[in-house]
Amino acid sequence: SQQGEEDPQALSIQEGENATMNCSYKTSINNLQWYRQNSGRGLVHLILIRSNEREKHSGRLRVTLDTSKKSSSLLITASRAADTASYFCATHASGGSYIPTFGRGTSLIVHP
Amino acid sequence: DAGITQSPRHKVTETGTPVTLRCHQTENHRYMYWYRQDPGHGLRLIHYSYGVKDTDKGEVSDGYSVSRSKTEDFLLTLESATSSQTSVYFCAISVAGSETGELFFGEGSRLTVL
Numbered sequence: 495s496q497q498g499e500e501d502p503q504a505l506s507i508q509e510g511e512n513a514t515m516n517c518s519y520k521t522s523i524n525n526l527q528w529y530r531q532n533s534g535r536g537l538v539h540l541i542l543i544r545s546n547e548r549e550k551h552s553g554r555l556r557v558t559l560d561t562s563k564k565s566s567s568l569l570i571t572a573s574r575a576a577d578t579a580s581y582f583c584a585t586h587a588s589g590g591s592y593i594p595t596f597g598r599g600t601s602l603i604v605h606p
Numbered sequence: 607d608a609g610i611t612q613s614p615r616h617k618v619t620e621t622g623t624p625v626t627l628r629c630h631q632t633e634n635h636r637y638m639y640w641y642r643q644d645p646g647h648g649l650r651l652i653h654y655s656y657g658v659k660d661t662d663k664g665e666v667s668d669g670y671s672v673s674r675s676k677t678e679d680f681l682l683t684l685e686s687a688t689s690s691q692t693s694v695y696f697c698a699i700s701v702a703g704s705e706t707g708e709l710f711f712g713e714g715s716r717l718t719v720l
Contacts, residue, residue, distance in 0.1 A: 527708065536696055536711030537649075582648065584709070592637050592656070592700050592707045593664070598648035 498526070498583040498597035506603045513570040515600040517583030518563075524586045526559060526566050527594070531580045540581075541568075545588075575606040609633050612697050612712040620720050625684040627715050629697030631677075637700035638680040639709070640664075640672065642693040649696065655680055687719045 498519045507513055517526065525544045529537040543550045543559045543566065550557045556569040570577055580601050584594040609632030619625055629638060637656055641649040641664075651664030653672040661672050669691060673681045684691055697712040 525707075529709075534714075536713045537698075537709070539708050539710070542708060586707050593639075593651065593654060594700075594707055594709060595651070596641075596649040598646065 498585050498595065500581070500583055500597045500600040502600060503598070504601045504603075506605065507573060509573060509575055509604055509606050511573055511604075513573050513577070513602055513604070515568050515581055515602070517566045517568070517597055519566075519583075519585045520564065521585075522588040523561075524588055526557075527584045527586070528555075528557060528566075528568050529582045529584060529596075531582065531599070533579070537582060570602075573602075573604045575604050578602060578604050610697060610699060610710060610712040612695075612715045614715060615713065616716045618718045618720065619687055621688055622686050625687050625717065625719075627682040627695055627697075627717070629680045629682070629712060631680075631699050633699075634677050635699045635701055636677075637707075638674070639698045639700070640670075640680065640682045641696045641698065642666065643696060643714075644693050652682065652695075684717075687717075689719050691717065692719045693717060 498517045501516045527542045528540045531537045541552045543557045554571045559566045580599045582596050582599045584596045611630045613628045639654045640652040643649050650666045652670050655661045655674045671683045695715045698709040700707045
């Protein structure tokens, strides 16, 4: 079963707006990662946040982590049509496991 | 680019036939994974490997076997393909020694079982 669950399943916005997607998970983690997948392609790593971090930025991406609520959010600011893709969170469980577990993803469409 | 190539990229086969998908990496990373991706399910782990001849099962391993005789190659075999195994299969690697386990993915192999 999936460790992480993204919400919403689908998101449709206009170019220039911000896009926020959320990920909830069930067990303790070492870190949480966000990936992007363009249609028909493999996943690409975007950003990682460790369990002892609360917020992280990378360009137009902002990730937050709330370990007490077992949730994370990915914010894409000033979205562009090229941001259209599916976004997945992946969790690394505590204990040194190298087995990442993925959620079902959020499909983002950015209209020009 | 982590130097991952999957082959074949597309395959159509019939129920009951054996199928082998190959994942090849050029950087000698220790950890390799096979995932399948289906609508509504996201990515689910089939098998993974933590070294030559060291493999273990994932969440959806039934009907699949793997082999890793060389560091650079991780093979996924469907001994007798079924229509439920129609899917897109992704190979991924994790950088050895990294605590983060950031994954690099191949471009996927689309398998259709008729």
